[in-house]
Amino acid sequence: MSTKLTNVVISGGGTGGHIFPAISIANEIRRRYPECEVTFVGAKGRMEEEKVPAAGYDIILLPVEGLSRDKNPIKLCITLWKLYKSSRQIRKELKRIRPQIVIGVGGYASAPTLLEANKLKIPTLVQEQNSFAGKTNKLVGKKAETICVAYKDMARFFPKGKPIILTGNPIRKELAHIQPHASEAYQHFGLNPEKRTLLVIGGSLGARTINESMAAAVKQFVNEGKSVQLLWQCGKSYIEEGKALLKSKDLEDENIVLTDFINRMDYAYSVADLVISRAGASSISELCMLGKPSILVPSPNVAEDHQTKNAQALVADNAAVMITDAEARETLVPKALELLREENKLEQLGANALNLACPRADETIVDEVVRIVEKRAESKAR
Numbered sequence: 109m110s111t112k113l114t115n116v117v118i119s120g121g122g123t124g125g126h127i128f129p130a131i132s133i134a135n136e137i138r139r140r141y142p143e144c145e146v147t148f149v150g151a152k153g154r155m156e157e158e159k160v161p162a163a164g165y166d167i168i169l170l171p172v173e174g175l176s177r178d179k180n181p182i183k184l185c186i187t188l189w190k191l192y193k194s195s196r197q198i199r200k201e202l203k204r205i206r207p208q209i210v211i212g213v214g215g216y217a218s219a220p221t222l223l224e225a226n227k228l229k230i231p232t233l234v235q236e237q238n239s240f241a242g243k244t245n246k247l248v249g250k251k252a253e254t255i256c257v258a259y260k261d262m263a264r265f266f267p268k269g270k271p272i273i274l275t276g277n278p279i280r281k282e283l284a285h286i287q288p289h290a291s292e293a294y295q296h297f298g299l300n301p302e303k304r305t306l307l308v309i310g311g312s313l314g315a316r317t318i319n320e321s322m323a324a325a326v327k328q329f330v331n332e333g334k335s336v337q338l339l340w341q342c343g344k345s346y347i348e349e350g351k352a353l354l355k356s357k358d359l360e361d362e363n364i365v366l367t368d369f370i371n372r373m374d375y376a377y378s379v380a381d382l383v384i385s386r387a388g389a390s391s392i393s394e395l396c397m398l399g400k401p402s403i404l405v406p407s408p409n410v411a412e413d414h415q416t417k418n419a420q421a422l423v424a425d426n427a428a429v430m431i432t433d434a435e436a437r438e439t440l441v442p443k444a445l446e447l448l449r450e451e452n453k454l455e456q457l458g459a460n461a462l463n464l465a466c467p468r469a470d471e472t473i474v475d476e477v478v479r480i481v482e483k484r485a486e487s488k489a490r
Contacts, residue, residue: 111482113141117205119149119221120213120244121156125237125389129469130213131163132278133235136470137477147205149198151216168201170194172216195220202228208481209233212252214245222248231480235473237277237389240417241265253480256473258389258466259421275473276466277393284467286374286398293375297365299337304448307380308340309370315386317433318405318440319346323353325441329363336448337363339376344368382447382454384440387415387430392422393469399462401454403429403444405436427460 118134120126134146148167150156160167172194173187198221202210210225210232212218222232226248234252236245239259249255249266256275263272287293294301306329310318319342329338342350347368353359354366370376377383377398385391387404395402404422406415422428429447431440447453466472 111478111485113137113144113208113478113481115145115205115207116477117147117149117202117207117210117221118213119210120215120218121150122154122215123388124155126213126215127156127159128280128390129235129237129278131160131165132280132470133211133473134163134165135281136278136474140474147207149217149221154216168198170197170217170220172220174216191220195224199224199228202230208484209477211235211477212245212248213237214242216244218248219244222252226251231484233477233480236262238414238418239421240412240414242412242414254476256476258393273472273476274466276469277389278470278473279390279394279397283374283377283394283398286378288378290375290378293378296372296375297339297379298362299339299365299379300362303335303337304381305379306336306338306382306384306444306448307376308338308384309391310341310343310386315343315405315407316346317436318384318386319343319350321436321440323350324437326353326359326364327357328441328445330359332445336445339365339379341367341370382444384444387419389418392418396427396461396465397467399458399465401428401447401457401461403431403440403447405431405433405440408433422461422464425460425464427457427464429457
């Protein structure tokens with residue numbers, strides 16, 4: 109029996125690590141089934157409110173929010189009230205839309221959406237991006253038909269016997285076919301193809317610890333100027349401070365390209381011999397897919413310290429180097445320069461990272477979505 113996907117709901121968001129894999133899944137559904145209606149469910153005021161419509165999809169926004177860490181009873185009551193309102197709202201929407209399946213990718217909106225889908229007997233699938241499952245996915249995973257994961261040994265987070273499939277995280281398609289060391293990539297940034305390039309990325313908003321670590325030792329790149337150059341995305345909040353720093357130290361040098369945002373990440377990855385990055389799930393998936401050696405600096409400001417666990421999973425396979433946030437200001441730049449001098453070590457890290465990649469993650473997840481929908485259709489036909 110062959111069943112087409114005609115109506116699918118995808119819920120979750122809050123960060124790019126949730127949103128971009130979700131959009132990749134939606135794009136693969138649309139590629140196979142151009143007539144399929146894909147509707148997103150997200151939280152008001154979060155990143156998905158902008159990113160999902162920009163990708164060409166409709167989104168339902170819920171007033172849901174996360175639990176406050178300070179356990180203020182008034183805030184708790186407000187949060188629970190918003191959760192109740194969100195559950196009521198999405199229940200009505202699911203009855204109206206009548207999707208064949210609901211896919212949860214984590215984030216505030218996933219909990220009410222998948223829980224209400226369960227009550228309405230709509231099958232659900234959970235996609236967990238991190239090596240340490242979040243609270244939302246552990247909750248909604250209890251009744252999911254399948255859980256798709258990006259790391260090995262994830263069964264401990266979910267009920268015994270629950271189907272768990274290692275799919276990897278979907279990445280942006282435009283990054284899948286990058287030509288390493290492309291001449292046009294060096295030209296785009298004004299970099300020298302004869303030098304090793306360190307790419308520093310802290311997310312679109314920047315990462316303060318990484319920026320301060322680079323600033324503290326930036327003169328070392330001038331000292332290494334004959335062999336090393338720096339492409340540094342510092343984020344909007346740091347760009348003026350960064351420019352002032354370079355000017356004050358007379359370091360407005362061709363060895364250092366400072367920018368608030370890189371709009372051609374394909375070119376940035378093309379020129380990179382080594383990458384310094386936070387350890388978010390999407391960033392790690394991209395680094396593995398491209399076989400890029402990296403130094404990961406996990407953010408300490410995320411739920412359940414999942415970035416540290418993501419990084420440790422790569423370190424265990426000698427696929428990345430990890431430096432803690434607390435150590436970064438003293439050791440990050442020296443370690444980066446040390447690695448850039450060790451070609452064999454860079455090649456080893458890159459090869460091991462590539463071995464962890466799952467290049468067909470979006471396709472594998474959609475295969476499972478189709479299987480679940482076909483199984484449900486067969487059950488109803490009996």
